[in-house]
Amino acid sequence: MTLPDCPALTRRAALAGAGALVVSFSLARSAFAQDQVQPPQNIGREPKSPAPLPGSLKVDPNLDAWIRIGSDDSITLFTGKAELGQGIKTALLQIAAEQLDVDMGRITLVTADTARTVNEGFTAGSHSMQDSGTAILHASAQVREMLLQLASARFAVAAQDLKAQDGKVVAPDGQSVRYGELVVGSELHIPATPNSRLKPLDQRRIMGKPVRRVDIPNKVAGGPAYVQDLRLPGMVHGRVVRPPSPGAKLEAVDAGAVERMPGVLKVARDGDWLAVIAEKEWQAVTAMRALAAATRWSQPTALPEKTRIFETLAGLKADTTTINQKQAPPAAAVHTIEAEYRRNYQLHGSIGPSCAVAQMQDGALTLWTHAQGMFPLRKAVAEMLSLPEDKVRCIHVEGSGCYGHNGADDAAADAALLARAMPGRPVRIQYMREDEHRFEPYGPVMTSRGAVALDGSGRIVDWRYEVRSNTHSTRPPGAGQLLSAQMLEKAFQPGPPQPLPQPEGGGDRNAIPLYDFPSQSIVHHFVPEMPLRVSAMRGLGAYHNVFAIESLMDEAAAAAREDPVAFRLKHLKDARGRDVVQKAAEAFGWSANATRESGRGRGFAFARYKNLGAYAAVAMEVSVDRETGGVRLLRAVAAVDSGEAVNPDGIRNQIEGGIIQSASWSLYEEVQYEPRRILSRDWSTYPILRFPALPRRVEVHIIDRPGQPFLGTGEATQGPAAAAIGNAIADAVGVRCRELPMTAARIKGLIGG
Template sequence: MKDHTHFSSDRRSFLKSSGHLVIGFQLFPALAAITGFEDKSVCEIEPVADGQTIDAWIRFDADGKLSVITGKMELGQGIRTALMQMAAEELDIPMNRVKIIIADTGQTQDERYTAGSGSIEGSGRAIRNAAAEARQYLLKLAAEKLQTEVENLSVKDGVVISSKSKKTVTYQELVTGKRLEVEVTGKAPLKDPASYKLVGKAIHRDDIAQMAAAKAYYIQDMRLPGMVHARILRPPVYDSKLVSVPKEQIAKAPGVLKLVVNGNFVAVIADKEYTAVKALGILKTDAKWDSKPLSVLPQNLYNNILETASDSKVVEESGGSVPAKDFTHEAVYKKPYQMHGSIGPSCAIGLWKNDLLTIWSHSQGVYPLRKTISDLLKLPESKIRVIGVPGAGCYGHNGADDAGGDAALLAMEMPGKPVRVQWMREDEHKWEPYGSAMLLSIRGRIGAAGKIDAWDTEICSDTHSSRPGGNAGHLLAGRHIAKPFTFKSGGFSGGSHRNSVPLYDFAAKKISLRDFDGPLRSSALRSLGAYGNIFALESFMDELAWKAGEDPVAFRLTHLKDERARQVITTLVQKAGWGQGKGEGFAFAQYKNSAAYLAVKAEVTIDKAAKTYQLTKLSAVIDSGQVINSDGIINQTSGGMIQAASWTMLEEVKFDKTGITSTTWETYPILRFDQVPHTEVHIIHRPGDEPLGAGEAAQGPTAAAIANAIFHATGSRLRELPLTPDKINWEKIS
């Protein structure tokens, strides 16, 4: 593929811009649009503005175009388009006059991680407030220019019009030569939702068009002039120690530029990618390791969790004390380790030039990654810039940050050369941080009135967040180099008990948590503990409904006072139907008990002769408050249901004493196209309300709905994920 890239950087410009590397290059057009870089030979980078001023979030260019600036990362959730919509709406600018700069320590605010469905709620609110403040400020400037009162002005397509004189002035004319260094007070009036022209609409997403056309879009597609290629030799299992590598054989291989051996960190750098792959094959065959077996085997995992978990800690207790006995029903639910399984294995590019380090990464937190690389290399953060570029199938804490750490180390070995680190499929499957295994025990009592009057949940979980935040021990490279950094977990995050507290109105409820340190590496997988917790909670609600002889939907409604929750459920029944035959399952949750409300109906068909089942349809209703881009909400909900269905029906990390055995798509199967169910998503629009995070709302309810549908169709209550057909009691089916 022909490349038209160019670099330019110097230390003086770097220091002048208060630690922001001035580095220009021409990416492929699609990548340039995503990263926010102009298609020029030099891209001047302004100092990162104070987060309290307008130009920290939006900025007008010399040609009058509006740049929206966000520290959040585009992960396929469509925030590029949605955030531009929000700014364009407040300023009455057409979408073709807006562009966006995303996740770059040289240009954007430190907004930590793109996680928890918080981009629209957090970054969107900041951008909207900044745009409203800018509109108010620009109208004052226009009033002076047109010699009239602000009340006499209106705006159309970025042109301010005086209702009295009919004179006009453009935003471009008002801002030429000016910085919008005006404080964002949060008090500037927002537009009336009734006048919206962009927000709430299905605005076309350019990024989807680029992906569908197979254009260069991802970090995996990125090519720079003079770039060299690296592959990492990973140990066979955790805690292995390197004994020897075939140095002479690698040194003689044509095209190999360097073999890097730093403790247990081994990498080969070559002029061509395939040369690096071939050299890696030699290393895998001939390297010698001293390895210890994993201490816990899969068949003992859940027993080990119970035996080694910490003492119970109360997360929430309300409505009086929960009785110690006399429960109507008890059940235990099991969730295995599950992987991100990103379609594109992790990738990063590093460049060490003129005493400055640049990393291109699909990390979900460019600032935390910069801080962690600073610790890894003992290099000041002011000399490091991390630029976010979307990754193929990147969400949660996969191998992106680790690849960034690899690239940083190897860039220092090849000054002046961009070093591209591309993980292999086996690397991604074996070494990414997984979603934690979980063991959940729930007890419930139905009182004399037929309603639940006591609920008790105990959760056992490993950490759901070990993201890099400054300690190099959070990077694989940091743990593998000759002077390794110690991994410091930082304790167990609230992700373990996310969505464990029922939204239902029970007389008394108690939620407690036991932490355990499991045998496999774990961190943030989409929705964190909410997936396992809602699977258990909504399965148990279904079990209690059947125990009480009640319809599962009606039973839930009798325990709900939240009107928005009730509306989501009743709307689903209206749109998708209920009680129409065998194989229906229902589940509901409000993500994090504070974000989007979502109800799901799953439909399954049974093939008794073949002893299998097919998930045929998933229907959902979602209330995420004010909708920014309706297509975005539908895409995220539909995609979330399909992903959760794959987790629920198929996915489980397999391992034995020699390490991870799920190293391919054959040994870690995911839903194939012919297995994907039909999906239908209905939105409850609330234009006058705040937008709520929606990206992770579907995960937990989908799992429970499928389990409940299987029970309805077969009479088998499956409580251990994944819900594979061999766990169904086929003899019970009439």
């Protein structure tokens, strides 16, 4: 992949670039009723608050922040969100093409670039469609109406008698004008209004239709698709020497022989940060290995005992908060169930190790990176390098992984330090597998305890749940959140870990069940001290909490001697939640009286992501080998309600991928470590699900809600899939594994016990 030289510039300058005119129309104020100056009314009363702008239009309300139309009829769309493999490029193009009445192929999409796009923060939490998709939906519709108003003035025809069609506005008599002609000379930018005239549902031809994803062809054909493929003129290669263990200090290094190696341009050291730059990548790799052999490090005992990690977590000081409580008159409990659930450390396991390219030119830094937040990263890198923020430009380029805070930000920081050490030339760094595995921030260890009371009718009358966890986000914008910035002579310290607030939450995400219980108490024990470095991993605490809650629901259903699906519906009032539960059960062929072969089981689970996102239900069938404890996934059936489905194929991709990713987490993935080092260095010491272990069949059923808000999709099934697998294992062999991952060894131990 090659890119042209990209000097630092401002977003406004980019939007006003040569050969293109900004969609910023100078229209009569009467075109928008919301903007008309009205005579004062209701004097003496409190004025009504203005209606909020939809989605990320609240971040930047100017339409020229989202759309540009050129005099050559080119259309450029801007989003502050990044394509991470979730398919948002395709969905956002569909939205804009629909509302502007043009083919998707005529639109160029610019994603996450601090010089060109709106600051939409991190691409995380299934917010891309909720935030950016909603903003683009309304901005595109308003631009279309502006074009009709401009054409109305030109043709002296009422705007309602005109129609937008294939990049033109067409009058009843057949005369037409191109979009590019209408905006010539218009250079003002206009704020969006709260209400938009969206295309009627029955006139839509692009939204709601399955469209092949625009990001896929190069990925499957081996073409340039990722930042790992990026090649710039004059580019050189860097590698960082990582310490043998977290917390180790560089005591001595003899770099003389390395500096004389072929192709080596420079050995750079700043405190405990040590790196080499060479003309070619393999030269950098061999020099890095030689440099590592010439170092001496202190190696403190910095890590906890793995076999006692849950006791360690329980013994650490916690800030305790009751996040939800509901009380009802005491009811007689016939059955009481108590259980503890555990999750071990897990890593992101990006198939492609983290990579970045940086160039320092004339005191300004340009950084190409697959991190998930360009603006927060820019702030952190600027702080680390003591540069003004406007001297750092971060451009998102897709990476071959991942969802969550993996090593991408750290790689970007390393690239920036390398570029500072060799100004003028682009420097590329790609982590080695062992560096990615050993030093990325992990998904946190977690524990939860649940206690459920049922009355004589088998209904839950009291629900108690407590979850204990570290933070689930140590992302930038602080320089102290960058691993290499912590290793410099003038070290930057990370800020104190913080819990993420409800209603979305972090470790307590989805800890509040969507079910209707008359009495419940939900408590979050936030543990600031982190035995291992941790941060955001797809779904945050929802993965563990849904696993625990839905496992506990199955245990309660068994105590009540009721079918698990019927038991859930008995406690679920949310109509859309009931729809996905019933759809998944029906598609699976769920029957309360079904007979099954020995060693086979079925499981069911449901959740609404964050209790405000997508609804998802998963039914799973597995077989379990009693001799080995090995689990074979036979089939998975899911139902999902993500609101309006812009690209059903993209939603299906996300749900299928979420189920498979969750299956890998839930059956295989667990970080191995000892007090002085991380042992998970490669795919043999950190096994993941392989192709032969995939479910034989995965079905996804989408409940479309045209006209309803976008709810996001990407993180909806990780928790339900884990719980469905756990429930199916319990159904197959009669023992329940309450610790993630549910490895063959753990299941075998339970069967034997």
